[in-house]
Amino acid sequence: MVDIDSIESYNYDLPPHRIAEYPLADRAASKLLVYKNNEIIDSSFKNIGDYLPDNALLVFNNTRVVQARFLFQTATGATIEIFSLEPVEGEGGPAESMSAVGKVRWKCFVGNAKRWKQDVLVRTVQLGSGATLSLYAKQLEQRDDYYIIELSWNSDTITLSEIFSLLGDLPLPPYMKRKTEESDKVRYQTVYAKHEGSVAAPTAGLHFTEKILDQLSARGIQQEEVTLHVGAGTFKPVKTASIVDHQMHAEYISVSRSFLARLIEQPERIVIPVGTTSMRTLESIYWLGCKLFHNPSVFGAGIPELTQWDAYRIAPVSVKDSIQALLAYTDSNKKEQFSAKTSLLIKPGYTFAMCKAIITNFHQPKSTLLCLVSSFVGIENMNRIYVFALENDYRFLSYGDSSLLFKTEPLSNRAINIS
The missing domain is CATH 3.40.1780.10 (QueA-like)
Structure with missing residues (x-):
């Protein structure tokens, strides 16, 4: 049976x-x-x-x-992958979080976490206006199978949704074993x-x-x-x-x-x-x-x-x-x-x-x-x-x-x- x-x-x-x-x-x-x-x-x-x-x-x-996967470089050249899963409890659901500006706290998977030695990781992108947008990642807490990460950025007008679009990659399932391509976004x-x-x-x-x-x-x-x-x-x-x-x-x-x-x-x-x-x-x-x-x-x-x-x-x-x-x-x-x-x-x-x-x-x-x-x-x-x-x-x-x-x-x- x-x-x-x-x-x-x-x-x-x-x-x-x-x-x-x-x-x-x-x-x-x-x-x-x-x-x-x-x-x-x-x-x-x-x-x-x-x-x-x-x-x-x-x-x-x-x-x-959402394009929820971010790649950061450490000061020593190591690549850290942060995969944003969902907002932490008490900060609203994903829909509410998408409109947040300035700072959020999310549950994340972290790839190559052992190489993350510095306090804050930073990644930048040049906007069409000529301004530089900087995204910062700070590790707040490690839990059983994920991390609590604070993501912050130097703008009080750009939303988290726009951060994902500007700096994130679409997270294909891990069993595909390939990088995301432009066609995947559609x-x-x-x-x-x-x-x-x-x-x-x-x-x-x-x-x-x-x-x-x-x-x-x-x-x-x-x-x-x-x-x-x-x-x-x-x-x-x-x-x-x-x-x-x-x-x-x-x-x-x-x-x-x-x-x-x-x-x-x-x-x-x-x-x-x-x-x-x-x-x-x-x-x-x-x-x-x-x-x-x-x-x-x-x-x-x-x-x-x-x-x-x-x-x-x-x-x-x-x-x-x-x-x-x-x-x-x-x-x-x-x-x-x-x-x-x-x-x-x-x-x-x-x-x-x-x-x-x-x-x-x-x-x-x-x-x-x-x-x-x-x-x-x-x-x-x-x-x-x-x-x-x-x-x-x-x-x-x-x-x-x-x-x-x-x-x-x-x-x-x-x-x-x-x-």
Whole structure:
């Protein structure tokens, strides 16, 4: 019997040559694997509309990747890489931080940290006006798997967003093992990217083109957007033998009041998230609504938060009751957006409330994303799907091919043991 808690249950052999180093010239030329009713279909992404139900509601993550990787030179000539992950707690979310001027404190990975001996690193760039912009990096604190870095600059008019654009590099995933190229600044963004704040792209959406979106709209397939700013967690490998012992990072999510209202007004719609980030956003808002339903004052004055195991402990309510609780909370705070933080870990034993299918890429072995897919279709079916993809020349990971997976009811389910 498969041990659903063992990380080895989400392992497979991924040959390096199957990892897509570059995107295809045409976004929609990607292969598409469709899994429905226990059958696997080999198709092309340009045909995705053929496999979507007429009453589908596609949900896209409209986050935008920032150029969050900085290279500094020490006085001795060593190169220090600072990869900005997310703002420290208490300083707002990524969206708020983008408009900051003068100084911010961020959680960062630091490459070649042992060579960082001086107090402050500095990097400069000449602006079109002739002025010199200087960026300073100061190491404040080292934590278990990241550093707290203070970034400051000599301007009270230039925002952090502009600092990223002027001095940063786009952070491609480390498994690509190549430098960022100019074309990546376009191809590593979705065509609908809007809100800056992610350090990795919601890659399931990279296959969509404006033409495909228009074709789907013409068919009556509705489209909505949510925001999840991909943070440090996407780069955190599972190092524990049991998935239960893995600690998720919190990520910022935001959904509009109008979207929440649509979920109630059109309950017949089949909700299909584009990507695991959209799925985690949708499932998180359901459980946050359940928390509010049971205790309308549960969030107090702070930002609402769903912890890693809340969904396995909270008593479920109907989707309608959950969303109505969110609407009441949003209206009482006079907001047009519901914003929160989520650390939700989806693993077998999880009960899906919102999503009936998912559009997603092919994920790394022993990852929380592969665990999520296994929860949705079942571990045995996940293995079948990945074997088929490997045997039929599918390209894997961020710049790889796509799949459309319809939910499979698990043959068996057991409660997870959370100590």
